[in-house]
Amino acid sequence: MATDALMATRDNLADVIDAKAMMCVHGDAGVGKTFSVNASLRELAPDTVCRVQFRARPTPRDIRYTLFDALAVGGTPPPKPIEFDRLLKAVLSEHFRVLVCDEAQWMSQECFEYWRHLWDDRRTDIAIVFVGGGDCYQVLSREPMLSSRVYVWQEFRRMTPAQVLRVIPAFHTVWENTDPEIIGFADTHAGHGNFRSWAKLTAHTVRALARLDRDRVDQEVLGWVFAKMSGRSS
Missing domain, CATH: 3.40.50.300 (P-loop containing nucleotide triphosphate hydrolases)
Structure with a gap:
């Protein structure tokens, strides 16, 4: 990147x-x-x-x-x-x-x-x-x-919210056409401007889309992902 x-x-x-x-x-x-x-x-x-x-x-x-x-x-x-x-x-x-x-x-x-x-x-x-x-x-x-x-x-330092919106869509195709508000929501709750966290978040999101038979990331998909990452239900 x-x-x-x-x-x-x-x-x-x-x-x-x-x-x-x-x-x-x-x-x-x-x-x-x-x-x-x-x-x-x-x-x-x-x-x-x-x-x-x-x-x-x-x-x-x-x-x-x-x-x-x-x-x-x-x-x-x-x-x-x-x-x-x-x-x-x-x-x-x-x-x-x-x-x-x-x-x-x-x-x-x-x-x-x-x-x-x-x-x-x-x-x-x-x-x-x-x-x-x-x-x-x-x-x-x-x-x-x-x-x-x-x-x-x-x-x-951690990426700023503006940097996240610029960098993450180019980081992986799963984020390429994702609503910026959804990316911001994901960063606030799991990414935290941290590349390692975003790599883990992305891997779980790819699995979630396949598991839930979805083609776009939304808050429901992210709820499934956050539960996996935190070990707690959303």
Whole structure:
């Protein structure tokens, strides 16, 4: 979807790649951060992206081993941190890479400092993109040594009602000819300007139309959908 946020992300990433810099993309869950970053990088740097992701609070040791696997270094990881770092820096100096750290809100100040350590090394040839929630922004912004190295900050927010009416009809054919008032009603009760919520809402709506043998979305169809999404009768 060519939303304003996606187009801004593409422009920002182009600048970050050109400068071989750091970027922080932050915002609430489900607003399209990861999708926009991945879609933009497929266009801008398809062969240079290395993605890492953490589901729990990592340590610098976790980052080392995750990078070792993501970079397909091969062999046995060095036993000592100094040797490990030397190896990673050597690999990251071979050619330019964009390192994308998703779910960056899980990282501590110590972890962010480790990323800075890799980026600061004169031999490494990298840009770093942090994608995460509010904690990611808070940790980065309150540390001058970290925040001063972030070249671009981009906050993702929920779509406004006007953006929903512009974007959602192009998002899926089920909404293409739907009354704007119905789309607004769906957004108020279930979409909430959130792309992830709208994706789930759309999937349920497609099923509802088939189940109810309807060809257009109306409030009755949405009532069936809302019950599915909330687990409560409308």
